[in-house]
Amino acid sequence: MTTKRSPIRRATAVAAAATAALVLAACGGNGDDTGSASSDQNTASPAASAPAQQGDHNAADVTFAQGMIPHHRQAIEMADLAATRAESADVKKLAGEIKKAQDPEIKTLSGWLTSWGEQVPAEGQGHGGHDMSGMMSAEEMKQLESSSGKAFDTAFLTMMVKHHEGAVAMAKTEQSDGTYQPAKDMAGAIITSQSAEIAQMNTLLGKS
Known part of the structure; x- marks a missing residue:
């Protein structure tokens, strides 16, 4: 019974670890995307507003x-x-x-x-x-x-x-x-x- 349970437990642990890694990666990705978008917006704002100011x-x-x-x-x-x-x-x-x-x-x-x-x-x-x-x-x-x-x-x-x-x-x-x-x-x-x-x-x- 022990030998049978062990692979199952290991497989469950690996799956859990993989899920956790995916969740962390997704969170990290969202954070990066948000920061990137925010950064892009901040960078683009002066350029975008310049023609408006000139006009x-x-x-x-x-x-x-x-x-x-x-x-x-x-x-x-x-x-x-x-x-x-x-x-x-x-x-x-x-x-x-x-x-x-x-x-x-x-x-x-x-x-x-x-x-x-x-x-x-x-x-x-x-x-x-x-x-x-x-x-x-x-x-x-x-x-x-x-x-x-x-x-x-x-x-x-x-x-x-x-x-x-x-x-x-x-x-x-x-x-x-x-x-x-x-x-x-x-x-x-x-x-x-x-x-x-x-x-x-x-x-x-x-x-x-």
Whole structure:
């Protein structure tokens, strides 16, 4: 009986030991997996949150981009007229600088809106409804198109001062209300450059 019991007991003991080993391995595995998952999450969080932070924007940023695009387009339209209608070399040079600065900003603003899933203003949007931002009306644009020489220079400078003042006001709103840092940086650049151009244009108006 003893010899028969002994192998049975040994087999039972081996089975019990094997079961215990499996249980311990499973527990250990769970612990490792949990730690690994936790570690992976901790590691991934900064990387995952970085794009979200870079793309962090609010309604003010969208308003700034959607308003500044047609605003810049009109300034470029006005600048293009100066190339053939202006008499003053200073006015022509200023018009060229305005176009050179604002055309790339339109592309940047459009890219932001696209990345945010927002609508990019269509080309040729009307001139009306933007009085508060310094936009010219359709009648004012016709007046500018129909003038030339010194009369154009005076009309262009007078209208562009108003136009720039509108852009500066929009940029100041973006700086105070926006959250998207690249847009706030652009707003700061617009305030600096266009304020300087306003001073330059007022000087040219005094000479005309």
